[in-house]
Every structure is written in structure tokens, then in C-alpha cells.
Amino acid sequence: MANRTVKDAKSIRGTNPQYLIEKIIRSRIYDSKYWKEECFALTAELLVDKAMELRYVGGVHGGFIYPTPFLCLVLKMLQIQPEKDIVVEFIKNEEFKYVRALGAFYMRLTGSSVDCYKYLEPLYNDNRKLRRQNREGQFEIVHVDEFIDELLREERLCDVILPRIQKRHFLEENNELEPKVSALDDDLDEEMPSDEEVVDTEVKENKREKERRGDRDRRRDRSRERERREKDRKRERSRSRDRDRRREREREREREKEREKEREKERSREQREREKDRRDRDRHDVDRRRDRGRY
Template sequence: MASHRADASTLLDNRGYSGPLIRGINPATLFEKAVRDRITDSYYWKEQCFGLNAATICDRAVELTSIGGTYGVSEKPTPFLCLAFKMLQLNPERDIILEYLNYTDPGSDNETAEAPAENGVVKTRGDFKYLRALAAFYVRLTFEPVEVYKTLEPLLVDYRKLKRRVRDSFVLTYMDQFVDDLLTKDRVCGTSLWKLPPRQQLEDLDLLDERVSPLADELEELDKDSDEGDHASEAGSRRSMSAG
């Protein structure tokens, strides 16, 4: 057991911590102490997370079947949360995180065309949706505000289903809803998130371009059809009145 704890001891020891910082702080402190303790005491952490690196953590992540924070009366940490904490320990480079977001099984026969990459993020694919969700959660925890928006917003057109583990059951959600929660909420998956500046504030500072909704063209077309329908209806009414 001591050897398993040693895998996290350097990260958790604030007194002598000298590793990489995230926004000037020890990455471990991005999770509350109670959650950290539950993670490092859990069976999944000791048996499945010990010795993982930036490559082998993918093997664990592709086995995930749900997202979530803690569950049960004793508030056990989900595998999703344990792997997120492991990523804080590993502190992968940005390019590796983008690989997680877009990871495709080399043996996959899926030939569906992918949407064009935006800010390095392929919008709709990546065979392993829970690996993508894990990477998105890590982005929200660790990236700077502008990069959070630029990296996560392309995922708002990924509408795949996700299972989310709650206290005593599972509920259905969707990738775009999960990403929207990351962009708009201060607590997700049992974790308090640092305050993300409103998008409008970053636009006003010229740090972000105005976001165009992916549904904008469809809405414009609907408005056009509606206007044409109204004009046709008015013309029909006038003809009826004239005939009368």
C-alpha cells in the first residue's frame, strides 16, 4: 500500500513540492483535500492508476463507461475523477491533450468524414468519447481562459450520448451539454472549478472573436422560410378579399 501512495506523494506534499505549477499553484490543490484523500485511498487509484504515464493513461480512459465525481453513501470517487487527478499529476503537454480530444482507434473501420479542425480540435469525431470528455475536463481545470474557450467550444457540436454517474444511479447526458457545463458552471463532476471569465468580457478585451453559433445558418434559413410563408399568406388573404 505504501508503494501505491508513493506514486502520488510528491504531488501531494506541499512542503517540498517543486514540480510544474498550474496558474502558479500545485496542481493537486485544484481538487479539494477531501476529494484528494478519497481518490488516493480508493481501490481504483491504487490498482489502476499506479505507474500510468501520458501514453498508458489512454488505455484506462478508453475503458471508461461514464463521467462523474463521487457516488454512494461513502462518496467514492469515480474512475473518471481518479484519472483526471492522475492527469494533474502527469501534467501532459498541450499537444498531447489535443491528441486525447481527437484520439482515434488505429484499427477502426470508421470512415465517416470528420469536420475541419478548429484550434487543433476535430469537432465531431474521436472514437473514444469518454477519453474526449476526460481531456475536456482537464482543459477546463488547467488551461488559461482564452484557451479554454478556443479548445472547448468546437466540441459543442459533438452530440453523442454520455452516461453520468450520480449519487446512487446513472443519468443520461450529452457531450455538448457536458462541455457547456464546463464553460458555464463553477462545479462539475464533484469538483469546484476556478472562476472562468465571461466570454463577453474576453471579447471586449479583443482576446476572443465573437462566436458564431453553428446553428446560425439554419436559423437564418428558417427565418427566411418563415418570412416567405408570411408573405405568401398575406398575398393569399388579399386575393381572397379582392375576390369577395
């Protein structure tokens, strides 16, 4: 069968079921060691055994996009397209939580909106922990009910784009789904407080709210005072730096004046020396001419 979808497989939302996983990720799965060694010639019956061996959920990780065994089995299910009854049994399996997670993920990819709500919402009562490998290859803890909530609400999970499903209230309005009943409703009815308890609670809550407002006001005032002092310190530091720069410029101007005076003195001294040298040469020339005239 290689990597082809089974011949009698039904198209999912008008496309090959395997195409629900992006091409680059499919290619990485086909090239992975787990796919070649563990998923080769895998049937729906043998798939259960592989699912029971799962120890974490996740999509891909690392720079080279390494797929997790969980994602490999999801693609294998899309390839062999097991019967709906088998998938439902996966979801109802209470002993192996990763088998349940695998079945729920596959149902979310291939099931109708009604089926997704019908079979996945009961899993909100499952609070067991799942290990999930993130994109960096690190493990994190997520509960089954959180995982189911992400399946029903998020657009992408485990690096797979989830098909769109209808909002629950639309299905309820069309009488396709019964209104959602929370498992906590009965407990809430039993614990409904009396009118006096409600009044006392409101009074206490109002008192606490006033105290909280007072605390917030005091914290706000202290914060404003700190900000004001900080601004004053910054302003003073800025003024001090400006004064230092002005003094430095003034000192530099004074030093430049002194240097200019020194240069002027040097020029005057050189001028006097040149004048003296010229007079000495002139005297020497006069004496020489006088001596020649004498002889």
C-alpha cells in the first residue's frame, strides 16, 4: 500500500483524508523511523496495540520537523480510515488515556460538527494528565479536558490545521443538538444561598470592594508620588549635567584664550628676533662695503 490511502476510503471535506495534514509534515512522517518500522502494514486491529503504547501527544519538534508517534498514528488512521465504531471505542476507552486522545483527535479531523460535540464533550469530565511534547522538544503537562477544549476551540493543534465546525448554539437552534448541561448544575442548585445569605454576602462584598478601592487609591497615590520624585531627580540630574557642560565650555573658552595669548606672544617674539637678525645683517653689509672702499 506504500503511503497511499486505501481504495475504498471516503473523501473528507472533499479531499483525500491524508491531505488534512500539510504536505511538508506528511513528508517528514513518511521519512521517519517510527512510520517505516511501526506503521508499516498496520491495520485497524493492530492500530489499537500501537495506540496503547503511546506515552505522550504532540505534533512535530526540532528544526528538522521530527514527527511524534502520536502524529504518525493520526496519519495512519487517515490512511486506513477505520470504521466509525472503532473510533468511538477509542474515545470511550477509559483505561488508556492516550488511546482516548488519539480517537478524539481523529474524530475532530474527520467527524461532522454534531459528532464532534456529541463524542468529545463528555470527555470534559476526564481530568487525567497528559504529557505533550512542544515544538522545542520539551514536555509539558496538559489535562484531558484541556486537550478536548483545545480541539473544539482552537484552529490548530499538534501542528495540524483543524477543519472548521459549526458553533454549538447554531446546532442547538436547529435542534441538531440538545442544550449543553453542565455536570455542576445539580451541585449549584443544592448550594444556592438563601436571601439573607445573599444580602450578607453583598454587604461583605461591598465592604471588601471599598477596602480594595481604598488600597488601589493608596497604591496609585504612592505610585504617582514615586513617579513625581523620579521625574524631579531626572530633571535635577539633567540640569546638573547642563551646568557641568556649560562650565566645561566656559573653561574650554578660557583655556583657548590663554593658548591664543601664548601664540600671540610667541609670534611677537619671533617677529622681534627676525627684526634683530635683519638689522644685524644690514650692519654687517654696511661694514663690509666700508672695508672694501677703504682698500
